[in-house]
Amino acid sequence: xxxxxxxxxxxxxxxxxxxxxxxxxxxxxxxxxxxxxxxxxxxxxxxxxxxxxxxxxxxxxxxxxxxxxxxxxxxxxxxxxxxxxxxxxxxxxxxxxxxxxxxxxxxxxxxxxxxxxxxxxxxxxxxxxxxxxxxxxxxxxxxxxxxxxxxxxxxxxxxxxxxxxxxxxxxxxxxxxxxxxxxxxxxxxxxxxxxxxxxxxxxxxxxxxxxxxxxxxxxxxxxxxxxxxxxxxxxxxxxxxxxxxxxxxxxxxxxxxxxxxxxxxxxxxxxxxxxxxxxxxxxxxxxxxxxxxxxxxxxxxxxxxxxxxxxxxxxxxxxxxxxxxxxxxxxxxxxxxxxxxxxxxxxxxxxxxxxxxxxxxxxxxxxxxxxxxxxxxxxxxxxxxxxxxxxxxxxxxxxxxxxxxxxxxxxxxxxxxxxxxxxxxxxxxxxxxxxxxxxxxxxxxxxxxxxxxxxxxxxxxxxxxxxxxxxxxxxxxxxxxxxxxxxxxxxxxxxxxxxxxxxxxxxxxxxxxxxxxxxxxxxxxxxxxxxxxxxxxxxxxxxxxxxxxxxxxxxxxxxxxxxxxxxxxxxxxxxxxxxxxxxxxxxxxxx
Numbered sequence: 001x002x003x004x005x006x007x008x009x010x011x012x013x014x015x016x017x018x019x020x021x022x023x024x025x026x027x028x029x030x031x032x033x034x035x036x037x038x039x040x041x042x043x044x045x046x047x048x049x050x051x052x053x054x055x056x057x058x059x060x061x062x063x064x065x066x067x068x069x070x071x072x073x074x075x076x077x078x079x080x081x082x083x084x085x086x087x088x089x090x091x092x093x094x095x096x097x098x099x100x101x102x103x104x105x106x107x108x109x110x111x112x113x114x115x116x117x118x119x120x121x122x123x124x125x126x127x128x129x130x131x132x133x134x135x136x137x138x139x140x141x142x143x144x145x146x147x148x149x150x151x152x153x154x155x156x157x158x159x160x161x162x163x164x165x166x167x168x169x170x171x172x173x174x175x176x177x178x179x180x181x182x183x184x185x186x187x188x189x190x191x192x193x194x195x196x197x198x199x200x201x202x203x204x205x206x207x208x209x210x211x212x213x214x215x216x217x218x219x220x221x222x223x224x225x226x227x228x229x230x231x232x233x234x235x236x237x238x239x240x241x242x243x244x245x246x247x248x249x250x251x252x253x254x255x256x257x258x259x260x261x262x263x264x265x266x267x268x269x270x271x272x273x274x275x276x277x278x279x280x281x282x283x284x285x286x287x288x289x290x291x292x293x294x295x296x297x298x299x300x301x302x303x304x305x306x307x308x309x310x311x312x313x314x315x316x317x318x319x320x321x322x323x324x325x326x327x328x329x330x331x332x333x334x335x336x337x338x339x340x341x342x343x344x345x346x347x348x349x350x351x352x353x354x355x356x357x358x359x360x361x362x363x364x365x366x367x368x369x370x371x372x373x374x375x376x377x378x379x380x381x382x383x384x385x386x387x388x389x390x391x392x393x394x395x396x397x398x399x400x401x402x403x404x405x406x407x408x409x410x411x412x413x414x415x416x417x418x419x420x421x422x423x424x425x426x427x428x429x430x431x432x433x434x435x436x437x438x439x440x441x442x443x444x445x446x447x448x449x450x451x452x453x454x455x456x457x458x459x460x461x462x463x464x465x466x467x468x469x470x471x472x473x474x475x476x477x478x479x480x481x482x483x484x485x486x487x488x489x490x491x492x493x494x495x496x497x498x499x500x501x502x503x504x505x506x507x508x509x510x511x512x513x514x515x516x517x518x519x520x521x522x523x524x525x526x527x528x529x530x531x532x533x534x535x536x537x538x539x540x541x542x543x544x545x546x547x548x549x550x551x552x553x554x555x556x557x558x559x560x561x562x563x564x565x566x567x568x569x570x571x572x573x574x575x576x577x578x579x580x581x582x583x584x585x586x587x588x589x590x591x
Contacts (some may be wrong), residue, residue: 051493055536058473060527062466064403066393066443070413070457072387073446076338078346082329082465083376084108093344093367097337104335104380111333115326117284124320129312138275141298143291145270152287159275160217166298171268171289176211178228179247179258186227186426187565188251189213195231200244200261208233210249222293226259232267241265251474278302318516341385348372390426391459393435394440402465403428409463410446416452423447423462466520472528477520478538479526487513488528491537 035450040400074433084106091103150168154160181189193210211232220226231247233239243264248257284298285469345367369378391411395403403425410419429445445461480487492513514529532538 007028023201051540052537055199055532057534059469062520062522063462064399064465067460068391070389070391070453070459071251072384073388073390074339074385075115076377078335078381079377081376082333083374084330086370086372091343097343098340101337104147106333108333111330113331114178118323118326122323125316125319128317132312136309139300143295143297145171149287154280156283158280162277164274166241166272169270169448170266174263174267176230176232176267177245177260177262177264179229180226180260183228187254188253189249194250196248198232198246206233276302339385341383343383345381346379388446389447392442392444393461395443397439403443407463409461413457414461415457421447451454473525476526478540486516487514489539491539
């Protein structure tokens with residue numbers, strides 16, 4: 001009899017039944033635990049494992065993203081600085097216009113009067129200046145004829161008045177004399193006829209010609225009417241004024257001789273007078289000197305003349321400026337389209353554009369119409385260029401250093417889900433704005449070929465700040481950071497670079513952890529520049545596979561607890577990355 005049977009005999013019936021019931025329950029619990037451990041425990045052990053992936057070669061892009069509103073790249077507000085009465089409006093709101101198209105014509109009678117006045121003032125100022133300039137040129141005294149200086153009336157340093165006699169210049173190359181003839185003779189005498197002129201004192205004859213014939217006549221001593229005939233001779237050198245001469249003139253009727261002698265005198269004598277008042281500062285020729293026509297013979301200084309001339313010159317310049325101003329103000333009454341685009345007429349009260357029915361041929365009373373009076377500077381119309389659009393997005397201060405002029409960007413708008421637009425960075429703000437302790441900088445993207453884009457549409461922008469092709473890539477979650485270095489874990493069965501020992505410097509780390517160097521990264525991938533080769537299989541540290549589902553608990557690196565290990569996880573927009581296990585964060589780009 002075994003022990004169990006002996007116990008049954010000793011236990012009373014009632015107690016025996018209670019014991020049997022309790023034993024059955026206990027055995028059931030034990031069996032349930034055993035079966036659960038067998039099936040569930042075995043399943044986890046076999047089917048739960050870390051996910052792996054192969055190192056691949058591919059392309060990586062790093063972008064900075066943001067959201068903003070679409071705006072026209074060029075918006076021109078049309079105003080008239082002078083104002084006036086609107087006489088013409090040559091467009092309808094919403095109409096497409098070209099650069100140089102006439103849009104408005106205004107009339108301003110006051111400006112037209114001021115323009116005419118400015119023209120007259122300029123003419124008078126120029127005339128006064130010319131007169132004074134001509135006068136100032138007379139400070140330089142020049143010989144009016146070629147000849148000999150006979151008398152100089154003043155000395156250097158002497159003050160002179162305007163029109164005062166300075167000197168006398170004689171043309172000594174020729175002389176003339178008046179000889180009297182009677183009426184019968186003078187009828188045969190004409191200018192240009194040959195004349196033999198006898199110089200009484202020299203007892204010589206010089207050939208000359210008839211210069212002038214007086215047809216009026218004067219009464220002679222005996223009452224006979226006599227006529228003066230002027231003869232001209234060239235000076236051979238010894239002749240001088242005052243010498244007595246007689247003349248015989250060759251005519252078709254014969255030689256006609258004069259009744260009385262005449263007296264020689266210079267053919268031309270000029271009295272040189274001061275053209276301006278001042279001081280005779282310099283004489284450039286002496287008495288009896290021979291000078292040529294136009295030769296400078298003296299200089300008269302005049303401080304008053306210089307001052308007056310400068311004043312008149314400034315007056316001319318001011319008159320020209322006044323005229324130009326009047327012309328510009330009047331020209332401002334004609335308004336042209338400054339750019340190609342869509343035009344809208346301005347609001348009288350608010351100065352805004354007409355956003356109503358752009359196909360209407362009429363304009364409501366609140367917008368400008370023909371006959372309205374426009375004040376200077378009031379908005380008349382707005383032209384929005386349709387050639388280019390732009391969008392401005394805020395970029396975090398962490399990422400702004402990566403953004404450069406000319407970088408390409410992809411733009412999408414919610415209103416046009418079937419369209420993708422391209423553009424480039426055309427503006428970067430020098431100053432940022434701060435909100436809740438975070439600074440951002442506005443970046444403007446110019447959009448190419450913006451068909452169907454409308455002002456104020458919401459746009460999503462991705463700026464390409466870095467790109468590499470054909471580089472080694474791994475998922476971002478495969479890389480850990482520890483003590484300033486980065487590591488990946490090779491899948492089981494692959495040799496490590498150090499023959500099976502951990503390269504992390506921590507004896508708690510798995511033996512197949514290898515150090516790597518990285519480059520560009522984004523939200524999903526990171527570039528490996530050294531430490532791995534294409535085809536290496538690595539473990540995704542915080543990713544496990546259980547059954548047919550993939551879970552990514554944020555549990556740190558398998559086999560390593562604590563120690564400051566950081567696992568690289570995907571960040572938010574703009575390529576930002578956070579490291580679990582610490583407070584450090586860095587922006588997408590080079591690592």
